[in-house]
Amino acid sequence: MAKDDKRPYVGVDLGGTNIQAGVVDHNHKVLGTKKVKTGADDGAEAVVDRLARTIEKAIDKANLKKSDVGGVCVGAPGTVDIKKGVVVNATNLRWNDFPLVEALTKQVDLPVTLDNDVNVGTWGEYRVGAAKEFKDVLGIFVGTGIGGGLVLNGELYHGHYFTAGEIGHTVLMPDGPIGRRSLENLASRTNAVNLLINLIRANNPSEVTDITGGDLTDIRSKVLAEAVQRKDALTLQVMRDAAHYVGTSIANTVTLLSLPCVVIGGGLTEAMGEPWMKWVRESFEKLVFPPELRRCKVVAASLGDDAGLVGAALLARDRLSMD
C-alpha cells in the first residue's frame, strides 16, 4: 500500500460541533493541526468552505504547501456512500445525499476521499495502532454513544447499504422496555450518567455527589473514572453493568465473525482505563463461542485523540496514492 509515497496527507475529523484537520507524514506523525467550529446551521456550502480553509491552515501550520500534500480524507458522522463520495445521511449536520467529495475537491483543489468517522478511527488502529498485527478487526468506541467499525480481510467493510458496524444498535434485551434494549441504550456514557443521576436523586449515597459538588448536570467520563477510583459502590455497579453489556456485544461479534482482535476506544474507555477493560474482557471471555476464541485480543485503542486524524490521513494515502 503506497509504500513509496512519502508525501504527507491530510486527515479531517468532521463532527457536529468541530472540524479538525491534521497533516500527517508517512511515519504517521502529526505535523500540524487546525480546529474550528463546524457551524452546521450555516448550511452545507458554508461547511465545505470552512473545511477547505481549515485544511489549508493545517497545511500552513505544518510549514508545507498544497503541492507537498498527497490528498485529503474526511471522516464524516453518519452514513457515507464511499463509491459516490456522498454523505447519505448525517443527523448532526442535517445533511442528506450531500456530494461532499465533489464539493470539497472544487474548493480545496486536492484529491479528496471520504468515509465514516468511526471507520476512519478503526482504520487508524488497524494500520498503526493496537490492531496492527491483524487482518480482521472490530473497532468499538464507547462515549456519549457507541459506534463500531469493521476491517475484514484487511479492508474496511461497509456492507451493502454502507451502514456496517452499528454495534451500538444491536439488541441485547429483546424483551426489555423501549429505550433499554440496544447496547448503546445499556452501556453508553449517556446511559451510565442518567442511571447515576436517577439513583442519586433516589437517595442512594455516592461519591459522585462529592466529586461534582452536588452539580449533577455535567457528569463527564472523568467524574465516572474518579468515582470508580474512589471505589464508589454505586458507580462501580453502574460501570460494571455497562462493561458487561459491552463485553457481551464484543463476544457476539467475535462469535459471529471469528475475529482475532477487538480494539476498544472512545472517551469513556480512555477515561476509565484498565478496570473497565478488565470487566469488559471478563464478560467477553465468559460468553464468546467457541471457547478457543478467548485467544482474540481485546485491547484498548492506542491512538487516543489522534485516531480520527491519523486514521483519515492513512486512509487518504491508502486510497489516493494509487491514483
Added chain:
Amino acid sequence: MAKDDKRPYVGVDLGGTNIQAGVVDHNHKVLGTKKVKTGADDGAEAVVDRLARTIEKAIDKANLKKSDVGGVCVGAPGTVDIKKGVVVNATNLRWNDFPLVEALTKQVDLPVTLDNDVNVGTWGEYRVGAAKEFKDVLGIFVGTGIGGGLVLNGELYHGHYFTAGEIGHTVLMPDGPIGRRSLENLASRTNAVNLLINLIRANNPSEVTDITGGDLTDIRSKVLAEAVQRKDALTLQVMRDAAHYVGTSIANTVTLLSLPCVVIGGGLTEAMGEPWMKWVRESFEKLVFPPELRRCKVVAASLGDDAGLVGAALLARDRLSMD
C-alpha cells in the same frame, strides 16, 4: 466462475449420522445420489473409506465415470481449516485436526475440497437459491440447533479461526440463567420442544397431546407445525417467542453487517413455513437499525433438503475448476 466447465461435480454432506453424496450437473440438477450411515465409531479411516465408496456409488447411479467428474466438495460438521483441508474439530465425528482432504484425495482419486456444512448450505442459496441476486448474505438454519454462514463481498467468510457464522451462540439474554442466554438455547427446535413438554406436564392444555397421542418423547418439527395450524395457544406462544429471538438475532447481524439478504432454512423453518417467516420478519423489522435496512430481504431457503449437496457441488466447481 468456471463458466466454461460443463462437468458435473460431487457434493457430499458428511453428518454425524449419515453420509450423503450427490452428483450435480452445471445446471445444478442432481443426477444421482447415495446415502449411507456414517458409522463414526469405526474411526476416521473407516469413514474416509465409506466417503470414497459413497461418492463412487453416486457417480455410478448418475451413469457416469470418475473421469467425467470435475471433483468433490465435502461439507463437514464443525470447524474446518479450508486452507489446509483439515477438520479442526467435529464433535459429532469425534475428529480433531483430521486431514480429510489429503486422506480422501488418496482414496477417491479425484480433486477434493472441504468446508463447513452450514457454509456449504449458505453457498448453495447464494449461488442458485433464494439469495442469488446478492453479494452479502447471512444463511441461518434453524433445526435441532441453530447454525449460520456468511457470504461477504461474494465470498464465504470464514474468519481468522475458521469459526465464523456461529449465530446460534450469540447471546440475547446477557443476564439470563445459564442455558437460557444464547439464540440456540432460546429458539432451536430442541428448546421449543423442551419448553412445550414442561408446559404440558404442568397441566397446560395443548393440541400437541392430541397430535402425538400423548407420547411427548418424539416431537418433531411437523408436530409443531400441525399444532400451529390448529391454532394451539401454547404452541403459538412458544413458536412466536422463538421467532422473536431469531428475528432479533437477524436484526443484530444485519445492523452490524448492513446486509441486503438473509436466507432462513433448516428443518423447523421448512416445516413451519409462512407463519413462522412472518413472525421472524416482524421482529426483524422492529429492531433493525437504521430503519432503512428494513429493505433487507428476509426470505425462506429455496433449495430444501438438497441445499447441502447442491451447495457443496457448486463450491467444488467454483474452487476446483480453477486448478
